[in-house]
Amino acid sequence: MEKLKQTVIYPEYKQNGARTIDFEGWELPVRFSTINDEHEATRLRAGLFDVSHMGKIKISGPKSLEFLQQMTTNDLSKLTQSKAQYTVMCYENGGTVDDLIIYMVADFEYVLVVNAANTIKDYKWLNQNNKYDFQQVQIEIVTHHYVQLALQGPNAERILQKLTKTNLQELRFFECKHGIDFLGMGTPAMISRTGYTGEDGFEIYIHPQEGRNLWKKLLQLGMEEGIQPIGLGARDTLRLEAGLPLYGQELSKEITPMEANLNFVVKLDKGVDFIGRKTLTEQKMQGPQRKIVGIEMIEKGIPRHGCNVLIDNSIIGYVTSGTHSPTLKKSIGMALLDSQYSSTGMEVKVQIRNRVCNAIVVPLPFYPI
Template identity: 60%
Template sequence: MSELKRTPLFPEYEKYGAKTIDFGGWDLPVQFSSIKQEHEATRTKAGLFDVSHMGEIRIQGDDSLAFLQKMVTNDVSKLKPNRAQYTFMCYEDGGTVDDFLIYMLKEKDYLLVVNAANTDKDYEWLVQHQEHESVTIENVSDNYALLALQGPKAEEILQALTETDLSQIKFFGFQTDVQIGSVKDTALVSRTGYTGEDGFEIYIDQAAGARLWNELLDSGKDEGLVPVGLGARDTLRFEANLPLYGQELSKDISPIEAGLKFAVKVDKAAEFIGKDILKKQVEEGPTRKLVAIEMIDKGIPRTGYDVLVGEDKIGFVTSGTQSPTLKKNIGLALVDSKYTEVGTELFVQVRKRQLKSVIIKKPFLSK
């Protein structure tokens, strides 16, 4: 059995009481205090996440734009320097290779920030389809520590440590060469996140990650900033209806089925992998759709549970939990398109019982 990978911040976990788990081959904190406390702190004050396990792939060269236009579903030509974009890579059948952000660092220079478990697969997929001699593809994941500072007080906490005017960084915008506190290295700071809250993702040299982590936690303590683990990261993203690869998206689930058409530009001039199938799904409607459900009967709809109408299985739960914010048992389910109207009653197979649920509007939590 191979040894678990660790981020540059691993030595800091113990002093904050982290409980770590094996997460896709990484030794990462599931919680520091409790999932519910960390969730509430992020919703009401601020939370700090170590997400250094995420992958980074740099794409540069004269034909880098043309290459990315072929590889991803969104329209990369709309990007400008210091702006980021959410997108997908898909297979020919419309299934999802991965979902990620593209940062346009400057002309002909892009940074892809991909899901940790997919980093090697994504890199190989890109290299496999690289036909331009002028394009270089480099896995630079080991260069970065990545911290996410999220919550209503995130800007106030970070602003106290930098002279960069953070109010000028708009949603999906970023600034490079940001000096933070006494940390020697400068950072790329983007107004992005995975919680449904305002906040920032901070990319810095991996050697500076631990210092940045400690300075942020020390500086933000009086504002209620706490370290947050994977458990609350999942409940936060779930409440905001942000997809998790392997659950709401996969090689068998397309972005259109997942309700993420906004990042699939089937009308862009460039041909991209999976375009024909995705365009058909957009025009005709997919045969399956992702819906939000709330349990009527007592029980939690867990990932993989069957969803039924009468005796017929019509889909399955992709994610589900008791919402810490809403105090309700809720879930996301991929179901037959015939049964997707808000108000439709569905049954979830929970062990030997069929429990009643109802389709509700998405997102669960709107800001």
């Protein structure tokens, strides 16, 4: 059996009492206390996540912009070194290769932050479609060049501000800053006002040699603000309440960004015939035949991935993600439904094991972000 990979932070969160699991070949914390407690801490105070397992792929060279414009749906020509860009890579049929965030770290140099499970697949996909020579475009996996921490919650700014003289109030949503000096640390960091929880917060990218020190400092300096380390369990319930997609559930090679309500990152008019554009154009004009929606259970029962959704005993789709919402105290889920049944207020049934339970289609997100 292949040994599980560990992030630089691993020794620290083991000391913090983490219960770890195998997540796509990484030994990562599923929880430190309880999922509900960690969820509440992030919603009301602050949560610290180690997300260093997220894949990082560097694209550089004089043709890197042209190459990435062909590979992604958003308009990368709008990106500057002070911003982050959420985007999608698609197959020719419009299905999703991955969703990702792109940073411009220097002229003709970009870092793609991708889903951990997709890192090798994405790397191969990029290489397979790279028509430029090595002098024009270079592609390199740089996951281990960074420790990536996410500090999320209403107290996140106050905590992080204790570590830097940079005015964090000036940093807006999806903006980033490079070369941030943290007190007592030898190497500068990059921070972005991004996250995966529906709360205000930051993602911090720093050299691995400073990673454990930063983790400890944030937990120490955030004690007054009620900071807690957070595992994968609460990360999932937080993103689900916020209606944020997870690759392999709301996005996949069979599910297009149009079906997943990601129209806002599909720039059909950017002047580039990117991969998947033809299918996505047709879906925009005709409307997708399926759509990701929110569902709320009326009867007792938690919808789980793969549960069928029915109307009049006919299957109209399936649940992509589901949980009992710690914030709303209700069972909620996201589902991929035939578009004709995707209207808010539509009454449906969810097959949960051997029971058929009443539910209703509701707007996304469940939790205001």
